[in-house]
Amino acid sequence: MEHHLMWNWPMIVYLFLAGLGAGALAVSGIVVLWDPAGEFRHRAALVARLGAFIGPLPVIIGTILLIYELGRPFRALNLFTSNFWFMFFNPSPMNWGSWFILFFCVFATVYALTFLPWKALLRGERGERLEARAERMRSPMAVICVPLAIAMAIYTAILLAAIPARPLWHTPVLWLLFTVSAISTGLSAIILVQRFMFRKPGAVRGAIRREDPAFRVSEYYLVSMKVLLIIAELVVIGLFIMFAHMTINSANFAVQVLLPGGELATTFWLGVILVGLLMPAFIEGFYLLRTAVLGHEFEWPYVINVSAPIAILFGGLMLRYVIVVGGQITGPIGI
Amino acid sequence: MTTVSAPTMTRRQMLKRVGAVTAGVTVVAAAPMAARAAKQEVRYAMVIDTRRCSGCQACSIACKAEFEVPLGAVRSWVEHIEVGTYPNVERRMLPRLCNQCSEPPCVDVCPTEPKKATYKREEDGIVVVDDGLCIGCAKCLEACPYDARFMNPFKGDPVKTKGNGVADKCDFCLHRISQGVQPSCVNTCQGKARIFGDLNDPTSAVAKLVDEYDTTVLMREKKTKPSVFYIDADYIEAKKDPKADQYFRLDTHRNERSSKRWA
Numbered sequence: 001m002e003h004h005l006m007w008n009w010p011m012i013v014y015l016f017l018a019g020l021g022a023g024a025l026a027v028s029g030i031v032v033l034w035d036p037a038g039e040f041r042h043r044a045a046l047v048a049r050l051g052a053f054i055g056p057l058p059v060i061i062g063t064i065l066l067i068y069e070l071g072r073p074f075r076a077l078n079l080f081t082s083n084f085w086f087m088f089f090n091p092s093p094m095n096w097g098s099w100f101i102l103f104f105c106v107f108a109t110v111y112a113l114t115f116l117p118w119k120a121l122l123r124g125e126r127g128e129r130l131e132a133r134a135e136r137m138r139s140p141m142a143v144i145c146v147p148l149a150i151a152m153a154i155y156t157a158i159l160l161a162a163i164p165a166r167p168l169w170h171t172p173v174l175w176l177l178f179t180v181s182a183i184s185t186g187l188s189a190i191i192l193v194q195r196f197m198f199r200k201p202g203a204v205r206g207a208i209r210r211e212d213p214a215f216r217v218s219e220y221y222l223v224s225m226k227v228l229l230i231i232a233e234l235v236v237i238g239l240f241i242m243f244a245h246m247t248i249n250s251a252n253f254a255v256q257v258l259l260p261g262g263e264l265a266t267t268f269w270l271g272v273i274l275v276g277l278l279m280p281a282f283i284e285g286f287y288l289l290r291t292a293v294l295g296h297e298f299e300w301p302y303v304i305n306v307s308a309p310i311a312i313l314f315g316g317l318m319l320r321y322v323i324v325v326g327g328q329i330t331g332p333i334g335i
Numbered sequence: 336m337t338t339v340s341a342p343t344m345t346r347r348q349m350l351k352r353v354g355a356v357t358a359g360v361t362v363v364a365a366a367p368m369a370a371r372a373a374k375q376e377v378r379y380a381m382v383i384d385t386r387r388c389s390g391c392q393a394c395s396i397a398c399k400a401e402f403e404v405p406l407g408a409v410r411s412w413v414e415h416i417e418v419g420t421y422p423n424v425e426r427r428m429l430p431r432l433c434n435q436c437s438e439p440p441c442v443d444v445c446p447t448e449p450k451k452a453t454y455k456r457e458e459d460g461i462v463v464v465d466d467g468l469c470i471g472c473a474k475c476l477e478a479c480p481y482d483a484r485f486m487n488p489f490k491g492d493p494v495k496t497k498g499n500g501v502a503d504k505c506d507f508c509l510h511r512i513s514q515g516v517q518p519s520c521v522n523t524c525q526g527k528a529r530i531f532g533d534l535n536d537p538t539s540a541v542a543k544l545v546d547e548y549d550t551t552v553l554m555r556e557k558k559t560k561p562s563v564f565y566i567d568a569d570y571i572e573a574k575k576d577p578k579a580d581q582y583f584r585l586d587t588h589r590n591e592r593s594s595k596r597w598a
Contacts, residue, residue, distance in 0.1 A: 006473040006486065006499075071499055075470040078447040094446035094474055164440055164557065165480035328477070 010069040017062035022152035023186020025055030029146035056108035111141040153182035168254040168327040184229040185316035188309035254330035276315010280308040380534040380562040387528035390428035394520035401519040408485040417584040433483040433505035434561030441475035469501035
């Protein structure tokens with residue numbers, strides 16, 4: 001069966017990238033704010049740095065995709081033609097979102113700049129001054145960036161959930177699903193980049209080295225956090241389906257597209273649930289439990305090491321695909 | 336005495352001032368609401384007498400000719416519906432167009448500001464699209480429960496634009512009714528199934544028909560308060576009752592829109 005889709009792949013990729021960037025930035029900001037003087041932050045300094053660098057990029061790429069989809073780029077300026085406070089009188093979540101994107105891009109970029117190694121980039125007194133200033137600005141910027149990032153992640157779901165005519169989107173569970181998925185994909189992106197960088201021992205100068213036992217501990221914490229997020233996401237997907245299934249009216253009809261026999265069932269169960277959630281959860285859970293229960297070293301083959309976060313990223317993209325396409329093909333067409 | 340009365344006076348003055356400020360704020364805050372709640376003089380509406388419709392699609396053709404609607408899209412169309420339980424089955428015709436809702440969900444989601452690109456005209460209640468403001472995000476297409484909107488890639492610019500174009504929809508033939516002429520679909524209807532007029536004018540044909548008949552609106556549960564009323568289309572409401580296990584087959588007769596395909 002062929003369907004006419006108004007929101008196509010740029011929209012799907014945008015939702016995925018915006019969630020990824022927001023998740024990475026939220027993780028980075030939380031790490032910075034967690035324990036300002038303590039050991040945890042030192043140990044996780046690389047995570048905070050990578051998260052800050054990853055944060056703004058996907059959102060900027062996604063925004064370019066969105067504007068490309070409009071066809072006439074300058075029309076997008078119509079979203080900003082009045083003053084900022086007017087947004088509180090406009091109930092359109094897309095208008096709120098456009099302001100969120102604007103502030104996110106600005107603040108996330110500034111936040112990322114505070115992580116640049118200024119001393120190494122600019123030699124002399126100027127570099128040292130900038131480095132000191134960046135150190136001072138990091139925590140205040142994190143205070144701004146964490147709520148912004150969480151607002152971004154929620155907004156990507158509210159954009160869809162605010163539409164009563166599409167029953168698959170119009171549920172109160174969607175924001176939770178997208179937020180958990182955003183943080184999970186953001187964390188996976190951080191872990192993936194970290195693993196690429198640590199392919200060779202001691203590849204990153206200045207950061208903790210692979211041989212350093214602190215690195216293993218930080219990896220262990222990150223991976224266990226990620227497995228917890230995967231379990232949370234499975235629970236939220238269960239809630240999402242249960243909520244729609246228990247509803248008598250159109251939401252029940254809409255969710256049939258995801259259940260076995262539905263049009264998107266294969267993509268959903270194979271792409272999202274199996275590859276995107278269960279597989280990485282089992283692989284990483286196995287190595288985690290081996291360390292936690294049997295006391296082995298937390299170490300694993302490189303291929304598995306890299307494939308688990310890739311699978312999670314793929315699952316996040318497939319989740320956006322299934323929700324965006326599924327919502328449109330089950331919309332109330334006709335009477 | 337004076338020492339006592341002076342603070343009393345100031346308190347009274349202060350109370351007065353507070354009262355005045357409160358009243359002023361209330362008036363300012365309530366002003367837009369009052370303007371919205373004020374009875375609009377004209378509310379254009381359409382009554383569709385489905386008993387008189389033969390499903391000839393003349394209105395669809397007239398509409399396409401009137402607006403040069405691009406291939407694969409329609410502003411107005413006629414659905415053919417088979418309904419009932421054997422042996423009591425029948426074929427019904429259901430002319431469709433934008434419902435010109437009193438509370439349009441498409442306007443709520445429009446993101447442009449300070450003026451929305453799609454808005455409900457205060458003077459006559461018609462929901463229109465401003466080609467100059469529309470950014471082409473297609474959010475209103477998703478929000479419309481009636482699927483009455485489409486993206487028109489030819490509108491706004493003389494040449495085909497690369498992207499979505501702008502949102503387009505039925506506007507009750509605004510250019511015709513502003514000149515005192517009936518909308519194109521009403522004008523062309525062979526069976527006189529479409530009746531157009533001002534619902535707030537008690538002498539108009541639509542007001543009389545809505546008074547006389549138990550009319551149906553589409554998707555009443557969405558609470559959009561449409562301005563298009565159907566006579567003898569109760570089966571639409573009946574089919575929503577899960578207990579009424581009746582056969583229902585809908586043939587929308589809309590062209591298969593081929594601009595973008597997926598899945």
